[in-house]
Amino acid sequence: MSQPPIPETGRPEPDVFSPIEPRRGFMTQLTAVVVGGLVGIFPAAVGLATFLNPLRKSAKQRQMPEGSDTEGYYRVTTLESLSAIPQAFKIIADRKDAWNTFPKDAIGAVFLSRSGSSEVRAFNVTCPHAGCAVDYKAAKGAYHCPCHNSSFAADGKRDPKSPSARDLDSLPVKIDVNGAVWVKYQDFKTGDKEKKPA
Amino acid sequence: MNSLLNWLDDRTGFKALMHEALYERVPGGARWRYVWGSTLVFTFSVQLVTGLFLWMSYSPSSQTAWESVYYLQHEMLFGWLLRGVHHFTAQAMIVLLVLHLWQVIIDGAYKAPREVNFWLGLILMQIVLGLSLTGYLLPWDQKGYWATKVATNIAGITPLVGEQVQALAVGGPNYGHYTLTRFFALHAGLLPALLVAFLALHIYVFRRHGITVPDPIHKPDTTFWPDQVLKDAVACLAVLATVLTLCLLHGAGPHGGAELGAPADPTENYSAARPEWYFLFLFQFLKYFPGESEIIGAMVIPGAIMGVLALMPLIGRWKLGHGFNVAFMFGIMIGIGFLTFLAVKEDRANADYNFAVADANQKAERVVELAKIQGIGPAGAVQLLRDDPKTRGAALFKVKCASCHRYDDHDGTGRKPTEAATAADLGNFGTRDWIRGVLTDPAGPKHFGPTKNSPEVGDRFTKGQMAEWVEENITSKKVTEEELDAVVEFLASLGERKDAGKLDADKVAKGKNFFGLGSDAVSGTCYDCHLMKVADDPDGAFSDASAQIATGAPDLTGYGSAQWLHEFIAKPGSKKFYGSHNAMQEFAGSLTDREIDLIVKWLLHDWPEPENATK
Numbered sequence: 033m034s035q036p037p038i039p040e041t042g043r044p045e046p047d048v049f050s051p052i053e054p055r056r057g058f059m060t061q062l063t064a065v066v067v068g069g070l071v072g073i074f075p076a077a078v079g080l081a082t083f084l085n086p087l088r089k090s091a092k093q094r095q096m097p098e099g100s101d102t103e104g105y106y107r108v109t110t111l112e113s114l115s116a117i118p119q120a121f122k123i124i125a126d127r128k129d130a131w132n133t134f135p136k137d138a139i140g141a142v143f144l145s146r147s148g149s150s151e152v153r154a155f156n157v158t159c160p161h162a163g164c165a166v167d168y169k170a171a172k173g174a175y176h177c178p179c180h181n182s183s184f185a186a187d188g189k190r191d192p193k194s195p196s197a198r199d200l201d202s203l204p205v206k207i208d209v210n211g212a213v214w215v216k217y218q219d220f221k222t223g224d225k226e227k228k229p230a
Numbered sequence: 231m232n233s234l235l236n237w238l239d240d241r242t243g244f245k246a247l248m249h250e251a252l253y254e255r256v257p258g259g260a261r262w263r264y265v266w267g268s269t270l271v272f273t274f275s276v277q278l279v280t281g282l283f284l285w286m287s288y289s290p291s292s293q294t295a296w297e298s299v300y301y302l303q304h305e306m307l308f309g310w311l312l313r314g315v316h317h318f319t320a321q322a323m324i325v326l327l328v329l330h331l332w333q334v335i336i337d338g339a340y341k342a343p344r345e346v347n348f349w350l351g352l353i354l355m356q357i358v359l360g361l362s363l364t365g366y367l368l369p370w371d372q373k374g375y376w377a378t379k380v381a382t383n384i385a386g387i388t389p390l391v392g393e394q395v396q397a398l399a400v401g402g403p404n405y406g407h408y409t410l411t412r413f414f415a416l417h418a419g420l421l422p423a424l425l426v427a428f429l430a431l432h433i434y435v436f437r438r439h440g441i442t443v444p445d446p447i448h449k450p451d452t453t454f455w456p457d458q459v460l461k462d463a464v465a466c467l468a469v470l471a472t473v474l475t476l477c478l479l480h481g482a483g484p485h486g487g488a489e490l491g492a493p494a495d496p497t498e499n500y501s502a503a504r505p506e507w508y509f510l511f512l513f514q515f516l517k518y519f520p521g522e523s524e525i526i527g528a529m530v531i532p533g534a535i536m537g538v539l540a541l542m543p544l545i546g547r548w549k550l551g552h553g554f555n556v557a558f559m560f561g562i563m564i565g566i567g568f569l570t571f572l573a574v575k576e577d578r579a580n581a582d583y584n585f586a587v588a589d590a591n592q593k594a595e596r597v598v599e600l601a602k603i604q605g606i607g608p609a610g611a612v613q614l615l616r617d618d619p620k621t622r623g624a625a626l627f628k629v630k631c632a633s634c635h636r637y638d639d640h641d642g643t644g645r646k647p648t649e650a651a652t653a654a655d656l657g658n659f660g661t662r663d664w665i666r667g668v669l670t671d672p673a674g675p676k677h678f679g680p681t682k683n684s685p686e687v688g689d690r691f692t693k694g695q696m697a698e699w700v701e702e703n704i705t706s707k708k709v710t711e712e713e714l715d716a717v718v719e720f721l722a723s724l725g726e727r728k729d730a731g732k733l734d735a736d737k738v739a740k741g742k743n744f745f746g747l748g749s750d751a752v753s754g755t756c757y758d759c760h761l762m763k764v765a766d767d768p769d770g771a772f773s774d775a776s777a778q779i780a781t782g783a784p785d786l787t788g789y790g791s792a793q794w795l796h797e798f799i800a801k802p803g804s805k806k807f808y809g810s811h812n813a814m815q816e817f818a819g820s821l822t823d824r825e826i827d828l829i830v831k832w833l834l835h836d837w838p839e840p841e842n843a844t845k
Contacts, residue, residue: 057456064460071466075276078315079283081308088307126605131294131301133605 099125099136105214108144111152111207118145118168118175118186120157123217142203142215143168143175145186154203154215155188161196163222175200197225252455256441259449260457264441265465266330271433272466273323274425276473277361280316281418288368290414292406293610295370296493300601300611304484314477314487320362322473324508327355328563335542335559338552339442345543347435350428352540357425364417366506370410372590375494376503378413379405384516384528405496492593493612501586504577511569514576535562585645596621603838623832626825630817631656634684642832652684653814659833660725660790665718670704672697687813694811696783699754708751716741717756725790728835746771759783761806782811795830796823 100106108121120141127137141157143166155175157165164179174191175184183191188200204216219230239245256264287306289298302309331351334340340348367378382405386396401408452458480486505513512532519527538545538558545551577583593615600614607613615621627635627642638657640646655676658664664676672678678691691697703709720741723733745762747769748755756762757772760783764772784807788794797804799821803812817826831837 060460061456064456064463067463067467068459071272071463071470072275074470075279075315075319078308078312079280082283082302082306082312083286085306085309128605131297131305131601131606131611132608134608 099139100217101214103216104218105204105206105216107212108142108215109213111146111150111211111213114144114146114152114213116146117170118143118153118155120168123215140217140219141165142217144205144213144215147187150207152205152207152213153187154205156201156203156217156219158201158219158222159196160198160201160220160222160224160227161194166200197223198227201227250437252453252459254437254440254454256452256454256458257443258446259452260461261448262461262465263333264458265462266326266333267436268462269465269469270323270326270330271429272462273319273326273469274429276319276470277316277323278422280312280319281422283312284316285418288414290368290407290410292370292410292494293608295368295410296490297601297606297611299369299371299490300598300606303487303490304598304602310484310487311477313490314480315473317488318473318476319469320365321476321506321508322469323358324362326469327358331355332559332563334442335555337442337444338546340543340555341546341552342543344435344439344442347432347439348543349540350432350435352536354425354428354432357421357428361417361421361425362506362508364413364421367409367413368417369490370494371491371594372494372498372500373489373491373503375405375496376500377505378409380503381505384524387525387528389525405494490594491590492597492615493610495612495615498615500590501582502590504573507570510573511566514569514573589643593621599840600838603840617828618837619828619831620837623828623830623837626821626829627832630821631829634680634814636680650683651680652687653680654678655680656833660722660727660795661730662718662722665721665790666714668696669700669714669718672700681813684813690811690813694782695759699759703752708753709749713740713744713749717744720745721786721789724786724788724794726792726834726836727790743769743771756786761785761787763787782808784808790834792827792830792834792836795833796826799826799829 106123106125108123120143122138123140123142124136125139127134127139143155143157145153147153159166159177159179159182161177161180161182164177166175166177166182166184168174169176173186175186175188177183177194177196180195182194182196184194184196184200185191188202190196190199201218201220203218206214206216208214221228221230235245284302287298287302287309289295299313303313304310334348334351363378363381367374382396382399385399386392388395397403399409399412401412477487480489504510512528515531516524516527519525542555546555548554596618597611597615600618601611604614624637624642627637628645632641632647634651634653636647636651636655636657639655658676667674668677673682673692678694678697681687681691682689704714716737718741719734719737720739722730723738723741742764745756746767747757762772762785764787767773784798798807800818801816802808802814803810803816808814821829
């Protein structure tokens, strides 16, 4: 861009070009590019900042649901209502969606089953492979994912032929003195061999 | 690199195109007077870019439009700046458009062979005005809602098709979801697409005829790149700087930039409704067309002016035509300027309008505060204000109570009524000061004093039994200061003022005892006239409940609590309160329970406040 290209229109080039000092021409071009670039980039940059908002740490944190106890456990059901056969339960909490707050709404779901007289097993319903929700097939005694056929035993162990790279995501459970079952509900990153918080 | 470019050029011919674009001849040299068109293209580009990003955060429905804009403005990184740039660039675009039009008319650039391009320009102007009109509604705040209602109602008076035009714009019988989806599609889809198409034609035809040069021998000829580009870029920088300055003048951060009013509420009148400043002249103009002649001001005259503008290329062919065109344009501009001046002047002098603006600002701030404290429920942010005792209670007090009562000398919303009050000033109702006032000066100006302004009531209260008892026992100091203090504390303990502070349990117990038993010095106890049920009565002060002798002495059980106040407002004339002595209207029929609750909570200062404000 340091010198004007040769015209291809057949129109004679105006002779004004010859007397222009190359140095001044270059400065003009440079300034024009800088100033033009600046005014062009600014509005896009402001827009881009809002677009990138979801990457902010505070924006991620603010979306965390409220309604758990101080340790992050949600009250789900009572020990009495559980059996050895896994049942799906909704986690109820104040759900936030951008500007909206939905009080006492479902924020996720877990499978709960008794594994002993007072021991409870909890799994996040989300398949660790790609995030579909798994079903429990009582006839097979196993969890099955309807999307890519991942299969997990009742204790959450993955079937070796499953596309899922890890077992079902188990969740910590505690039972209080009144027999209420509390689950530390959490989502994990899918598609990973390691269980990492989402 | 070069061979790659050559390959690309061979397949696309981009070099010729670039050359065509950049090396347009500028006869007489680059000049500042040629920048206006470029600044308009620039502002439009800014609108396209910022608009696209706004789009990513915007949700057009009557329960989410304001909410999504609020979220962008207050929660998202630089969202306020994005809105601010879009808002003020829109205004800059209108100004630049007028300047561009001026210049074209003054220079006679509309004359042959550029007539068609002049008309294309006029079409572009209409599209830009359409963009501004549709964009004003999208935040779905009170201002945009009411202004758009007026604009579409005006469209509704169009002969023959008015009703249909209005129905199509509104999208249904009421302003709501469909109004927003339609306006949004127009604003972000159809109108920008039309603008791009007509702008392309405009620039194409402009390039065909070249710049209108007033004096080609001004300087040696040059080309668009780089000399004129530099001037254009600097002009665009100036425009951008102006936009940023305007934006920052309204404050930096989420409370600055472009204004966001309170969410649209069709049930809340908005007396501060005004169009954007560049439409104010039309708004003012309509004031001069009474009754059915509105159409003359709204359509016939503006249409005729647009008609003359469109005919300018033809008028310009006459000998005196150009002079007429320039004079006409200046005449119109002076008229617009004058009407705008009148509109602003009238508003400034209008106390009602100024109050409405202040009220609107207060609500706009309050709803943001509430959204931060409570979050926005599924019903949308408008519900936050409807359920807010602080603003809604005050507004209800103004409408329902302030014809008789006062609140700290005003009507609840800050305005001082001109007529005299005929009932108590409830500004400090339920506080210790209030109770002490009733007990020391019941006929004073803050309590029952104003009732004598009502001819029907006369001195029923100011010289009633309570006033007599106070005269006999308190004014004469038979009740000791300590006893008075105690009974004030006791009565204050029954209320639920959030700002009451800590209660003195010792005083409360003493006051309770005095209320029931009085003392040897005083004639009669409070309990002789006022019923009082207490849960805990260790001294047996309230054992004898037979003595409720006085008609019109209210039951003071739970005095000043939300429940007591609610019952009182609903039926002040019931036996529990003033009975046949009552002079107050009963509100059980004219206010819903919810509305009474809002007034009660407001009187008791029971409303959500941000945590840091209460500390």
